[in-house]
Amino acid sequence: MPGEETKKDLVQLKGLGVSEGVAVGQIYLLDRERVAAPHSRIPPEGAEAELARFKKALTATQRQLELIKKRIQTEESRDLQYIIDAQVLILKDALLLQGTEDGIRQGLNAEWALELVRDRIKTVFEHLGDEYFRERRSDVDYAVERLLRSLLKRRAESIEDVKGNMIVAARDLSPADTAQMVHSRVIGFITDMGSKSSHTAIMARSLEIPAVVGLKNVSQLVKTGDMVAIDGFSGEVVINPDAATRQRFAELKKSFRSYQTQLPRYRRLPAVTLDGNPVRLLANIELLEELGAVKRYGAEGVGLYRTEFLFMNRKDLPTEEEHYQNYRKVAEAVFPRPAVIRTLDIGGDKFISQLELAPELNPAMGLRAIRFCLKEPKIFKTQLKGILRAGELGNLKIMIPMISGVEEVRASREIIEEAQAELKKDRARFAAGIPIGIMVETPSAVAAADLLAREVDFFSIGTNDLIQYSLAIDRANAAVSYLYEPLHPGVLRMIRSVADAGRAQQIKVAICGEMAGDPFYTAVLLGLGLEELSMSPYSIPRIKRMIRMIDQGEARNLADRLLGVPTGSEIASILTKKMEEWFPDFRSDQVFYKTGLDDELTKGVKDAEHDTHIGISGRRTSG
């Protein structure tokens, strides 16, 4: 009937795509609203009955959790089992039980007594200095909430209630929710919080369902039954999609499916252009957990291992042994292929709790990366020793970020030599001739690339920072973010000149920014003279597919032509036209031409997650 159906507004959101895939469906809003427990007085003669009621609810809740645990008895969910274990132990904890029973004996009903004890326990947690332990109060909340629902004879709302194929929306997912996804018909999920490394994201990847996290307030924007379209690769989420959007997502889904069926075939194929030029495709990773994906998606090694994760969520600094154990795993996993370990790149938008860094007005241009390491040589040396030792067991390279000139390279080399001398004195085994390279991401490094090329063994162009620094824009500032143009003539010229400088000194030049993982730019990058591209492992098959359709000679001509075009928008339109001409399926296959995970932008979201661990295993054991 006309007028009865209110037209809902289309809302477009961008979050962090943590598990690829496309889904369109109805929302199931997992509402974490507090249950309102009645508070009442119990006369002394009623205490025994109230105690019995409490014990009954307790047993029922414990049984629920044991059941959930039983259903996830698989090897890969061992970590999840511990999470549930911890919930069970909270419900068996004398602190909680004794306190509640005392309250009941003093004349409070079970709900009231339980809430009082919970609040008292949470106060203790809230006063802890360490963030990880402070956040464990949410585990107490999850467990008590379950118990309260049982007392009120209300069924614990869970993902198992999801009927049909639905997309779960929540502020955050509890450990038990995540565990139950294994057996539900959830086809995707979207959350306000979260990061690539939260266990919910890891779970979604292993279940191969799309997930977008870090959407800030999506759980307040939707209700159960709303339609939503999500793209777990780009992080795009559209609430109440119109016909055109639905059509677009249906196409995305189709091309994603065909891409998935082609994936295994692409893993084995070499990345060679039509005219026979090999291109090396490497993976950017930051968690040891991703080493599996490096192999699965056919990377020829690790082109960028971000080591910041090692420093996060702790009070003290990682020891040399920890560094060593961590890098050793990377080295051994990819051997005989190479792995590039980037030394600590904190500062700017990144934050490490144990170092009391003075607040900076402009952190992107502040004391970060190599500047910080040279100021704190002990921290730097500890990391370098770990890399040097692990280098014995594989094919590792050291990469130094944010180099602005030769002096920083020489100062770094001095510390590397000191590290080697100290290892020699300790009679430790280490890789003596380990290659040392730099990130080229400041305009001065580009201008002095010919001088730097004489001092190092390889270059890796970090386009994200390079674009930001050379166009002088703060990407977090919405007022100027429109200036962020990867195809700006200035950017293309810089990439060409770095590639030329590398070739003149016969050192390898790679690119590891997000441009490398976006097929739209592949032809341009090859044409500018790059032979190594490093990207999220998930992007490798689509880039490889692109490379195999490109003629290097034509790419070179295209790049030469684009270098003479005066504006970024003209370059973009020429490139788009050329791509359509070369690859007729360019439009229909659009999903693979979208920009991948926006590494630098998502850092903020990631770090925010480190402040707000989801559930008990927020701190991962394999990282």
Next chain:
Amino acid sequence: MVTAQYTIANRLGLHARAAAQMVKTANRFTSEIRVKSGDREVNGKSIMGILTLAAVQGSLIVLTVEGPDEKEAMALLGSLIMGKFGEE
């Protein structure tokens, strides 16, 4: 009564997974088990108690066990802590 001092050596400290293992082990014994870190002392059979110790890597903890099976309890808990709770 037996008392022993340990340094938490595993990377994550007495985080949830390690605390759960410790509490599960402690609950297998009838002895009373106390865990002290800094000036806080908690019941070793209480997961929330252990978590509120917020014992990160490198923390010093003192274990006190008293009861009929105190020696066995101490031996098992000690090997759990020194074995870094099975973390690599």
